[in-house]
Amino acid sequence: xxxxxxxxxxxxxxxxxxxxxxxxxxxxxxxxxxRQQRRIRHGVNSGSLTRREAAKLEAGQARTRRIERxxxxxxxxxxxxxxxxxxxxxxxxxxxxxxxxxxxxxx
Numbered sequence: 001x002x003x004x005x006x007x008x009x010x011x012x013x014x015x016x017x018x019x020x021x022x023x024x025x026x027x028x029x030x031x032x033x034x035r036q037q038r039r040i041r042h043g044v045n046s047g048s049l050t051r052r053e054a055a056k057l058e059a060g061q062a063r064t065r066r067i068e069r070x071x072x073x074x075x076x077x078x079x080x081x082x083x084x085x086x087x088x089x090x091x092x093x094x095x096x097x098x099x100x101x102x103x104x105x106x107x
Contacts, residue, residue: 026077029068029085033061036092044101053099058096064088 040057043049049057067088071081 019062025058026068026082026085029064029082029089032089032093033064035098037061039096039100043096047105048100053104057092057096057099060092064092097098 006081040049040054044051044054064085068085071077071085077085
């Protein structure tokens with residue numbers, strides 16, 4: 001009987017860890033950050049972004065990652081936190097587009 005109870009407790013504990021890990025996952029934000037990082041890298045390689053512009057865009061990406069880490073810190077990413085992350089990503093995306101299309105060329 002003790003063995004069965006301890007097995008049940010272990011299973012519940014493992015399931016609880018899995019659920020808490022899933023509650024703080026943000027795959028949409030992570031994928032978008034990767035795509036935006038690729039856009040910045042492509043802009044530098046093609047010459048449509050200067051190094052200074054790229055550095056500023058990278059700093060914006062870093063701020064988004066910090067906000068994401070803070071949102072995940074308590075174990076759950078709430079709808080409000082997800083909306084804030086999405087807003088930041090939208091803002092960064094617009095900045096990338098504007099900088100890539102502003103006719104400045106890398107030296």
